[in-house]
Amino acid sequence: MKLPSLLATGVLALLPALAPLPARAHFQLLFSPETMIEHPGDVAVGLIFWHPFENGQAMNMAKPEQFFAINRGKRIDLEATLTPRRFRGAENAADAWQGSVPVKRAGDYVLVTVPAPYYEETEEIYIQQIAKSFLNRGAFPTDWNKPVGLPAEIVPLDKPYNIPAGATFTGRVLSAGKPVAGAEIEVEYLAAAPDLKAFATTEPTTAPLPGGALVVTSDENGYFTFGVPRAGFWGFAALGVGPQRRFKGKELSQDAVIWIRAWDMK
Template sequence: MKRSGVLGLACALICSLSVPAFAHFQMVYTPESALTKPETLNLKLVFTHPFEAGHTMDMDGVDSFVMVHKGKKTDLTKSVKPIMWTSLTNSGKGYEAEVPLRGMGDFVFGLVPMPYFEASEGIWMQQCTKMIVNVAGLPTDWNEEIGLPAEIVPLDKPYGLWTGNVFRGVVKANGEPVPFAEIEVEYLNHLPMLEGNSFAAEAAVEAPQDCFVTQTIVADANGTFVYAIPKAGWWGFAALGVITEEYKGAELGKDAVIWVQARDMN
């Protein structure tokens, strides 16, 4: 092989190793998690890279979408409608749902999307995702399990966090704690524009280095983790591969995801 060919191959290898692999996050998004009165939510279900507003993956359907309020579970699966969501690099298939809230208390949303095939890794992934909205400050269901196969059970109200508070949760698989689960953490860095089904171009913060884009923490022996919230806004926590099984001839990893929102104390 010519020297130029060897150098070209070496450069290509170095570049491929230096390309950051930012985390996939299934989102269930609404602007505000702590409401003063009931309203109808326009929820966006999008599978994307939230810090960079990067590549949005095509969702291939919704396996189940539920809402739990005062112990009662409502099936919202048939209420979802397809949308196209535009990131800074592409557009991908997602869903939305119009959900009226009635009464006070916690409304816990649980989404199980159909598995997504990540061709670059040759595996399937399925992110079981929770997001909690509270009305009028009455706590009801926020720290209860809702029966997702992979689930993060919060130990702090996900909608009642000041900037600088810690958020704690327990990672569970089929109702059992997952010791030493690996958890990726990302900030929703580009404001979602609900009417346009897109991310705003302007970022809230700039990461000084790639390790700040997706942070990684590890749960303890009881599956419990803790994270101090450094900035107001939405934060996603994804416990990776807490369940693994075979699906369509390849490995399927089921992740547990929860979104929490912090506010500045003005």
């Protein structure tokens, strides 16, 4: 697939966006510390609704509506693996979930959670962040660049689990399978990777930049590009792009979230 040039479309990393939804920095985390799996076995995953860049407030998360993985085109239902946990953040503790993925065959494991909508009282809206993250076994790519068919989704154009730090990441924002032009996409860094055994935050490795959330926008074909400045986990949330706009009589922001892993080259 050939992308239009960045200069022609105006897609630039860290370009402030003009969009009707305010930047929030709420991020649905779908986290495993290991993305490249060497041996078969169950891989623990933390499902946490949080402000990970600032190591800030954690929000109570109800049981997800869906939790599954895609491997070689087949869906693996993971809802039965979910266990309620209490996540201890730097500011507060909140309800969260822990699940696991049976990684057996080589290939990609595209992890997906469809959380229950969360009511944000300060904005008087519901937020539903449909999130994807990625595991791989055997360095054998199979599913990473294929749409899952979610109501709100970001499809990566760069392999999302081995991005070199200093390179760029490009994704495409979809709403019910159709590209979204002019989407506001928040960019988040996992500054304090959770300890899944203690189910608690750790010491942050960096602080957010001044000026609020990092934001990029999608072009007329739904593409966006971000220059990844450092190694670690990076999240992208396309705000309000899903087709469902109301829930329980109030506004619903149905967001698409994707997490990628960047590495330093040695």
